[in-house]
Amino acid sequence: MSEHKVLNILLVDDDEVDVMNVKRAFKKNNITNPLYTASNGLEALQLLRGEGELALPQTRRLILLDLNMPKMGGIEFLKELRSHPRLKPTPVIVLTTSNEDSDKVEAYNFNVAGYILKPVTFSSFVDAMAALNKYWTLSELP
Template sequence: MANKELHLLLVEDDDIDILNVKRSLRKLNLLNPIHVAHDGLEALYLLRGTETTPPIPSPTLILLDINMPRMNGLEFLREIRSDQQLHHLSVVVLTTSDEERDIVEAYQFHVAGYILKPVLPEKFFEVMVAIEKYWKLCEKTTS
């Protein structure tokens, strides 16, 4: 598995949060490819490809927001868990939603974790450190 490139798919509609994730990963020296989708529908297009665009490489990890336009995070989870080509993907929810029903439903779709986005930048970085540790575990299991 040496030299296998590990990919991250970030499904997030907030440009500031996208910037914070990218900045935190750079600070952690994680220079792996990051693919960004602004909602669940765009993420499905990236994962499945379209008539004119091939799919992205299978991501090692998906970071998923819940509250997004067109197709929200829970609808996206429902879709990938019912797709034989995508059901195995590892997903960590990173969202502002602390609604109990969202948390319960996300875990029913077998997410690896449900993390609330912190407001303060230094706390956001701490969350990304925890996600980075999980990602490293994913790397070891795909080797």
């Protein structure tokens, strides 16, 4: 993978099992993009702003976002992200267990690139990550 095609992925999820499943699905699909994790929206904002020890690179970033988290949930995070001029264009894909229409509408109102329900089985999770990988490989991200 050439250096300019590296996509820095931030997974924002408080569920350790889901984080582990994403990592395992990445490995199974040979997805080698750097994966950063945050357990809530506040942590994610710190990483994106370059605060703290583990700052995210400032270019070619994609966020995988859960909605139901402590401290700052996904919708609150999206509201904050979209109000910040430098962070506003960062693509976000919601990866959640919430099948609520109101959550979907609200997420899309904050210009998310996609809304994916977390698969129940690991093999479905692997398939979902493969599809996402194909999407971001084909997408022209700055």
